Amino acid sequence: MSEEERRATALLPPDYDASRYPSPSVTVDVVIFSIQDNDLKVLLVQRSGPPYVGMWAIPGGFVRMDEDLLDAARRELAAETGLHDVYLEQLYTFGAPDRDPRTRVITVAYFALVSGAMLLDQQLQASADTSDVRWFSVYDLPPLAFDHAAIIEYALKRLQGKLTYTNIAAALLPPEFSLTELQKVYEIILHQALDKRNFRKKMQPSDPSRPDDPSPLEHTGRTRMIGKHRPARLFRFRPAALDW
Incomplete structure (x- = not known):
């Protein structure tokens, strides 16, 4: 059916009364x-x-x-x-x-x-x-x-x-962040504490040189002072991981 034919079928009769319906x-x-x-x-x-x-x-x-x-x-x-x-x-x-x-x-x-x-x-x-x-x-x-x-x-x-199945947390984070900051976003949204070791095992890139690394993150090569601890490594989400 052409677009012209489709539009023709949508024409209403002259006596159509829209007030019949709420x-x-x-x-x-x-x-x-x-x-x-x-x-x-x-x-x-x-x-x-x-x-x-x-x-x-x-x-x-x-x-x-x-x-x-x-x-x-x-x-x-x-x-x-x-x-x-x-x-x-x-x-x-x-x-x-x-x-x-x-x-x-x-x-x-x-x-x-x-x-x-x-x-x-x-x-x-x-x-x-x-x-x-x-x-x-x-x-x-x-x-x-x-x-x-x-x-x-x-x-x-x-x-x-x-x-739990997307990386929507990226919308609430700055472009670069530490793993501690990322985990905090998850904990705030889920309203519960998460195990630090398991979270980092899931999120931290295992090998920056591997394009097939399952982690949604990649290293930036930069660090930032957070509190009084040693500088924390900064990460960002891979571009392919930003579709939610």
């Missing part, structure tokens, strides 16, 4: 994680209008009629927090009939990770719809609007799961 509203919500002060933080905005005025919520808003979902998520994130150029990954669709007191609202949630370096380059800024924007520990959240507590919990489980 039209739920669609929103996008964005869960943004970052590691700060040795803790996993999530970015929240304080609502300045009803419903849930004064309560904290995930950044988000209604999708425009002529707008793609991802474009809407980027627009709302920039408008409500000031963050832009953030990689977003679709998380899940939440559609409980009573999740929004205004009307029937289905929300498509996204999540993303923001490194400390990115935060240094971008300044958080509230919008006309929000009175404040702030980072909170995912383990010490304030009361949240709508079903946003459940959305954050779902996003956290997704992040923890992806940590």
Whole structure:
């Protein structure tokens, strides 16, 4: 079938009545994680209008009629927090009939990770719809609007799961890091201590000259002072290991 023929089959009869079907509203919500002060933080905005005025919520808003979902998520994130150029990954669709007191609202949630370096380059800024924007520990959240507590919990489980089969931790690290810093990121996200010997056995390159080394890391040839100990060797993720 040609494209012209396909379009012809999509034509509607003149008497087609779209009002025969309910039209739920669609929103996008964005869960943004970052590691700060040795803790996993999530970015929240304080609502300045009803419903849930004064309560904290995930950044988000209604999708425009002529707008793609991802474009809407980027627009709302920039408008409500000031963050832009953030990689977003679709998380899940939440559609409980009573999740929004205004009307029937289905929300498509996204999540993303923001490194400390990115935060240094971008300044958080509230919008006309929000009175404040702030980072909170995912383990010490304030009361949240709508079903946003459940959305954050779902996003956290997704992040923890992806940590076991991808190198998504790279998004929370500087380009070069020590093995101690890498392990700390894993421990913060998983919320548990890891055995140092086993972790290094899995992650540390066994031979820098081997292109088939199973480790996702490679030596940089540089060191950095960390605390009062001897300089720590610095690593980076291999380019091929950065697909998550």
